[in-house]
Amino acid sequence: MTTVRLTFRMAADSSRKGTLYFQIIHRNTVKTLSTRCRIFADEWDEPNSRIFIMSPVSARRTATLLGIRNRIRHEMQRLNGIISKYDCSGLPYNTADIIHCYRNSQQAVNHSLFAFMHRHIRMLSAQGRQRTADTYRQTLSSITTFRNGADISLSMLTAPFVESYESWLRSRRLCRNTTSFYMRILRSVYNKAAAEGIVPKGNPFATVYTGVDKTSRRAVSLADISRIKALNLAAHTPLAFARDMFLFSFYMRGMSFVDMAFLRKKDLSNNYVVYSRKKTGQQLTVRWERPMQAIVDAYGPSSTQYLLPVIVREDGTERSQYLNAMLRVNRNLKKIGVMADIPIPLTMYVARHSWATAAKEKDISIGIISQAMGHDSENTTQIYLASIKTGKIDDANRDILNGI
Numbered sequence: 001m002t003t004v005r006l007t008f009r010m011a012a013d014s015s016r017k018g019t020l021y022f023q024i025i026h027r028n029t030v031k032t033l034s035t036r037c038r039i040f041a042d043e044w045d046e047p048n049s050r051i052f053i054m055s056p057v058s059a060r061r062t063a064t065l066l067g068i069r070n071r072i073r074h075e076m077q078r079l080n081g082i083i084s085k086y087d088c089s090g091l092p093y094n095t096a097d098i099i100h101c102y103r104n105s106q107q108a109v110n111h112s113l114f115a116f117m118h119r120h121i122r123m124l125s126a127q128g129r130q131r132t133a134d135t136y137r138q139t140l141s142s143i144t145t146f147r148n149g150a151d152i153s154l155s156m157l158t159a160p161f162v163e164s165y166e167s168w169l170r171s172r173r174l175c176r177n178t179t180s181f182y183m184r185i186l187r188s189v190y191n192k193a194a195a196e197g198i199v200p201k202g203n204p205f206a207t208v209y210t211g212v213d214k215t216s217r218r219a220v221s222l223a224d225i226s227r228i229k230a231l232n233l234a235a236h237t238p239l240a241f242a243r244d245m246f247l248f249s250f251y252m253r254g255m256s257f258v259d260m261a262f263l264r265k266k267d268l269s270n271n272y273v274v275y276s277r278k279k280t281g282q283q284l285t286v287r288w289e290r291p292m293q294a295i296v297d298a299y300g301p302s303s304t305q306y307l308l309p310v311i312v313r314e315d316g317t318e319r320s321q322y323l324n325a326m327l328r329v330n331r332n333l334k335k336i337g338v339m340a341d342i343p344i345p346l347t348m349y350v351a352r353h354s355w356a357t358a359a360k361e362k363d364i365s366i367g368i369i370s371q372a373m374g375h376d377s378e379n380t381t382q383i384y385l386a387s388i389k390t391g392k393i394d395d396a397n398r399d400i401l402n403g404i
Contacts (some may be wrong), residue, residue: 002026002083002098002209005398006035006072008044012043018044020051020072024095031095033102034076036066043362078102082155089152092160111154111198114140115151117189130319131258139185141280142169154193162186166208176213179305183210218350219357220342225250226404235298240333241309246351248308251292253284253397254352257329261310261322268281268307291401 003025010018017038024031045052051072053065074225082101086093117140122364126260146168152161162183187205194201229247233240233321249255255263258278267275273286310325311318336397337346343348360366 002095004076004078004079005084005274006141007032008039009043010041010047014041022075024079024098026093026095026098029195029196031093031099033079035072039065039070041350060370064113085153089147089156089161090097091156091164094160097158097160100158105288111193112151113157113189114144115155116154116193116198120189120192134323135181135185137188139182142182143186143299148338154190154199157186157190157193157199157204159207162204162208176178176209180209180211180213182256183208199383218344218347219345219353219362220346220350222341222358222403224340224401225354228336228342228346229404231336231340238332239336240331243300243336244309245310245329246333246336246346246348248292249348249351250355251289251295251397251401252286253353255286256352257326257348258322260308261306261325263307264305265307266305287397288378289398289401355400359396362396362399 005023005025008018017040020035020037020039022033022035024033025288039051041050042054051069053062057065079098081100081147081191097305117136119135122141124130124136143165146165157401163181165186166179166183169182183205187210190199190204226249228243231243232290233243245260247258247355249260251258252260252273254281256277259275262278263273263275265298267273268288274283276283286364296307302309302312304311304314310352311321312323326348333346333348333350336342337344340346
């Protein structure tokens, strides 16, 4: 239980004004918080811990003391409100957290975390940054589940809250990279709030993990790719479509699914595909090969501007069509992986990693692989290749395709 009481600290000179303080007691820890209100010793009622207005006293002094009373009452209500929110949250807290929250601007108390994130999701979507908006949506959904739907103010986005959220994520048996993903997005939210002056600049994420672990092997061999390609699947079934999208990504030097979904017919011209990566904005040029054309021919011409049948309607739902298709494809790829006896779970990411691995095993330099895949740095490529044994772009790709 937490209690707050008003106390008076007398000045060394009894003829001078002393200072009123709030005394905050929580789990046998006592902290004091100055109210910056000053009164004389004979204006303090010690037994009842309140301001005493003597009679007679000037009207001006009476008005001053009444004003101090009202201010103290308001600040006491504010402190008790902060304590009540902490109690309702179920999160651990201490007296320092209460004082930290109190000293934040009143704006922070009134700003909801959920509303703040919704606002930035709308802003990111309006700026065309859909991928980042999606990461914010994922994180908001996770926090909403963690909180059982109960919102909190941004002022309560403290180290204990962050630590409690990370513990909850770990209790759901998520890997460290996944919990780190949520921590990094939440940290970005906090930094945006700090930049807007809503919360103080600080680092409540100092004690949680926000790094990126090297991932386990997520690439398959050319022999594995050949087995996937050779599977006898009925045409135009969900399994065949998933297999074809996997192969198309591999053929296109590990093209990401979002770039495949939004690849337009006009991007293919004079035997080359020219497109810009959604993630980085980098423009890539890929020579068109026969295996790529075979997949496009298998599905015939579409009625949309897009080359592949991922987005089949242009009615404002393109983004959701892409996301739903990606879920279906990855779900069916796992089935295909079992059918083809692939040693790791098969996803669209595996196609991208596998092309990088195949290129590396062809003794292609990391710099060229980085350029071919549209990475913003060779460090990104090194992460892809970190678990690969050590062993120009278009010619290398043709050489790889001829190997399956």
